[in-house]
Amino acid sequence: MANTQDILSTKSLTRRFGGLTVVNELDICIQPGEIVGLIGPNGAGKTTLFNLLVGLIKPSSGEIYFEGKNLRNFATHERCKMGLVKTFQNVALFSDMSVIENVLTGALQKMSLHQAREFAYENLEKVGLSHIALKSAGDLTFPEKALVELARTLCTCPKVILLDEVMAALNELEMDHILDLIQKLRNTEGLTFVVIEHHMRAIMNLCERIVVINFGKKIAEGTPAFINQHPEVVAAYLGHDS
Ligand SMILES: Nc1ncnc2c1ncn2[C@@H]1O[C@H](COP(=O)(O)OP(=O)(O)OP(=O)(O)O)[C@@H](O)[C@H]1O
Ligand SMILES: [Mg+2]
Incomplete structure (x- = not known):
């Protein structure tokens, strides 16, 4: 069952490509009006997660809920009509x-x-x-x-917008413009955002909560300050075990 407070959530969401498990038993909960960052190294499964959420690909197992509805039988255009x-x-x-x-x-x-x-x-x-x-x-x-x-x-x-690296290749000024815009859209229209971004300053300034995935699994979740000093996150980004 979906938690009634969440606008979007996943339960044990898993996607395999052949022998490779790219999204692995992910439980993610997003509340209305939140701006949540999704970070992780290249190939961590971030875009695949977004593709699962909007129905461009099907889960190998697990569920996705939007406003309390199980999305299993909804095609991408239907999810779009619902606001995702x-x-x-x-x-x-x-x-x-x-x-x-x-x-x-x-x-x-x-x-x-x-x-x-x-x-x-x-x-x-x-x-x-x-x-x-x-x-x-x-x-x-x-x-x-x-x-x-x-x-x-x-x-x-939309009610929930999933932004996949919209700030890549922007300079600092252009990035600030998009960051302001996202915050304004949330504040004035109540939109909910999940944002994939490699640029840490953008993520840290924009998001109230950050979810970190690596090899398709959630390895940490919390405020920007918490994530910034999390040993597993630092290790995943620096590419060695701590
Ligand atoms: N259609 C597919 N068939 C086979 N493997 C795939 C497919 N789509 C993605 N993958 C693999 O799944 C893994 C995760 O890819 P994904 O694009 O989700 O990563 P990402 O976290 O978005 O990375 P990046 O930060 O580079 O955008 C990669 O190893 C990728 O090669
Ligand atoms: Mg990607």
Whole structure:
């Protein structure tokens, strides 16, 4: 059974690829309005966990609950309609379409083309990019692409957004802009975020709680201050046993 306080949770979630167990008996609980960091070395299973959560791949065993519902029989587009979405680690926009057309694709599942266009402008405004609405997506800089991807995600009317390394390759200023934006979206719209990020300053400043995984298993969980001095975390990141 799901804990009624959690908006999203997993129970013994496991995924194997052949002989390799990539997500291993994971129990994770996310409460509404939290910003939770998910960290771990390359290949730890973070993206695979997100893919399981949104239904892009199926668990080998274990369960996922969203707002108390078992997601087992819900396809990705149905989970998206329920309010559970993820951004992609490698942002994939339609490069021959304009920014606004890219953003409105996120809204089409729920509204007419006319409404979607208005809603897309609203969300583009939220990420501070309404001035480039008509620019071709193929001509965008990397940070602009990341923000357009976020605006497109907002167009799905999400409750929980899973962000997979949206800050990779951004400079400090661009990163601060996204960090502010995420906090603002949580504070003003009550959105819940789970954030995969290798950049420790971003994670430490943004998240109230951090979950650390290594070889698909949770090895630590707690406040940024707790995680920062956790011996197993330090060992996993430094790549040797302490
Ligand atoms: N479809 C697949 N088939 C086989 N192995 C896979 C598949 N997808 C992922 N893996 C393997 O699962 C492991 C975890 O990959 P995953 O992409 O989840 O890691 P990650 O924690 O997101 O890493 P990174 O920080 O580099 O993005 C890796 O060893 C990867 O090669
Ligand atoms: Mg990944």
